[in-house]
Amino acid sequence: MEEKEYYIRMCIKNNYSARELNRQLSSGYFYRYMLSKDNNALESTAKTIDVKVSRAKEILSSLVDKNVLYIEGNGPSAKYKRK
Secondary structure (H helix, E strand, O other): OOHHHHHHHHHHHHOOOHHHHHHHHHHOHHHHHHHHHHHHHHHHHHHHHHHHHHHHHHHHHHHHHOOOEEEEOOHHHOEEEEO
C-alpha cells in the first residue's frame, strides 16, 4: 500500500481533521505501521516454523521409540538412520 493511499483511507475511516492528518504525517505513522505489520508477519512465520519443527521432532522420537530409527552420533551432528 502506498503512503498517500494509506493516509486517504485513514482520513475517511477515522474522520481526521487537517490538524490530525498533519500530526499523523509528521509522526511517520505510516512507516511505523508498516514496520509493525512486517514484524507481525515475521513472528507468525517463526511460530509456524517452530510448530513444524517440534512436530517433526515428536515424529522422529516416536519412530526411535518404536525401533524404526536409531540415532547415530551426538548433538547437532547426530543423524537418524533406518534400522
